[in-house]
Amino acid sequence: MDSDRFQRGQATLSSIHGHIGEGVMKALGDIAPEFARFIIEFPYGDIYARGILSPRERQIATISSLVTLGHSPKELRAHIQGGLNVGCSRQDIVEVIMQMAVYAGFPAAVNALLVAKEVFAELDERGQQAAETGRP
Known part of the structure; x- marks a missing residue:
């Protein structure tokens, strides 16, 4: 195992997805630990960490x-959350999804908008609970 790729991948995954990424990797670790390692090393350690595009892009x-x-x-749910974590606004995400109706079709865009709506509602609910309890 290339420990530099793995550590770089873990850091990049964490910067985009926070603790959610760790949970997915742990869940995969139970059934396919090598595959979980591949995800950390290749997409996050090699591609996402290149620095040419910003995390938002x-x-x-x-x-x-x-x-x-x-x-x-x-995966869409995780990356919508990841987009919000790296500076995309809700409006940005909705606009990107709407743009995809041109290329992927209306059913794909409608389904994605409904996923985004769920993510936004969950975040709003957590924010309301945090406001009520004084805890995040």
Whole structure:
């Protein structure tokens, strides 16, 4: 195992997805630990860490791609959250998804908008709970 790639990948994954990324990797570790390592090393250690595109630009590209695929709601959910974490606004994300209707079709865009709506509602609910309890 290339420890530099792995450590760079872990740092990049954490900077985009926070603790959510760790949970996904742990879940995969139970069934396919090598695959979890591949995800950390290749996409996050090699590609995302290149520094040519900003994290925000990479999340926009990833959200666009996932919308176009049309069959990855869990990944789309994670990358919508990741986009928010790296500076995308909700409006940015909605606009990117709407743009994909031109290329992926309305069903793919509608499904993605509904995923975004769920993510936004969950964040609003957590924010309301944090405001009420004084805890995040």
